[in-house]
Amino acid sequence: MLMVYLRSLVRDEAAIDDLFQETMVVVWRRLDECDLDGPFGPWVRGIASRLVLAHYRKQKAAPMLLSESVLQVVDRHFENINLLAGDTWDDKVAALRECIDALPERQKSVIGSRYFDGLSAAEVAERFELSLEACKKRLQRGRAMLAECLKTKGVLAALESTS
Amino acid sequence: MNDRTDDLLSDWLDDAEENPESKSDVPASEASEAVAQSLLIHGLLADIGRRDDVAESERIQAVMQRIDAEVSAESGDVALKHVPHRRRRFAILTSALTIAAAVMLMFVAFGPHQSVSAAMASLDKVVEAAAKRLDRTYKVRVVDEYPRDKRPQKLSQQAWDREAPEEIDGATIHVRGADQYVMTVMLKTGMTRTSGCDGKVSWSFREDGQVHVSEDLNRFRGAVPGSQQDMPLLNIHANLSQLKIGYDIELADDQETGTDGTLLSRLTCIRKSNEVRGPKQVEVWFDAEDGTVHKMLLDGLPRGRGGPKSVMLELVDQPDLPSDFFTHDAHHEPGKRIRYEDGRR
Known part of the structure; x- marks a missing residue:
């Protein structure tokens, strides 16, 4: 599901690979901060979305439509599909x-x-x-x-x- | 969704260059739902179109290797204080990755979901146990040799003529965690050869020769049964994905009792095709409680190296070895000549 999420937000396949890897490594580093009694997906996607935004900032080409509110709705879509x-x-x-x-x-x-x-x-x-x-x-x-x-x-x- | 938002979306998703910045002042919040739906549909379509099982597996493997590298870098006395903490963390993450890997590979590589999940969970348990910085001693036993009466058509004459220089039967391997080992084998000359790795350098020496030392931790692993076949006894994390990708893995329903009374579960890993490097079949008997490997059968080893057809590694002891046991100094007399292969001193 993480790959679908990243493919929803980024087009460059090489960047998607990097972001997937980076997300999972950050998840590994910060697992202590995760509430393991709560759903895991939104927490992982939260990390992924921050990395995606950082990726765009680095490129100095953040898509205008990729706002916080859009990211929230995308996340809700994923969580609902998950259910x-x-x-x-x-x-x-x-x-x-x-x-x-x-x-x-x-x-x-x-x-x-x-x-x-x-x-x-x-x-x-x-x-x-x-x-x-x-x-x-x-x-x-x-x-x-x-x-x-x-x-x-x-x-x-x-x-x-x-x- | 209004036309301007629609155009922006279309530009974003379909223009030659990703994310052309628009000078439009369309507020994104105006159509968050519609934009999110379009992005979701795009993501779903792109995922169906681009999905590649090999690439997915490589992606998981890359993550495991990066984590493995981090764990290795942090290993040591300081990290040791946090072992329970990190072990739990690793267990949770490997579970997450396992779920991801199982979902990706399940219908392509494995059988029914339930049994795959159980097998994968067991494999994770084995991996986690092997990463513990505890000492284990295994004895190698040759179970079967290739017949020497007729050369198989597929085997070159050179490979057929090749004879393994060492006698692997009866060799001893001491293992600590994922990256430290010491192995002693009897050479056919009657001398012994000892090789090992202390997590920082690998080393090897013959009884009558100099000590070769290398910063390449895999430099002298060629003689360790299973190491050349990418088997997960040594460097277990990095090879986890390899085992998952290249082999069909099943967890046996029944359990057996080991010689020391331990209840053992068994994983059977069967190579999917000849294109996968490694033995045709690997069986792992592990402690059902803590995942410690008690026996490991490597069957159908590549015969081009002149070695046996199948070997069994059996746990004979879980000693508390000295902290410097995996350095070469602990295994030879002082003053033995040392040759650094990387040019360092």
């Missing part, structure tokens, strides 16, 4: 694959190319002969549709009730 039925993280978010399959072809093709074929938005645009702006809008629309679909499947509905 869903299922033994593993994959079980808990199995509905996502159904939602991807249910996407209209226009969105499914760009989402598939962007995330599963590992193409950049520019390459996806070239593949489907779209302008970059149109491609980005289609990707963003696809993500919004997936969020809506996950609400109908009950995955995000639980999130809204607590946010």
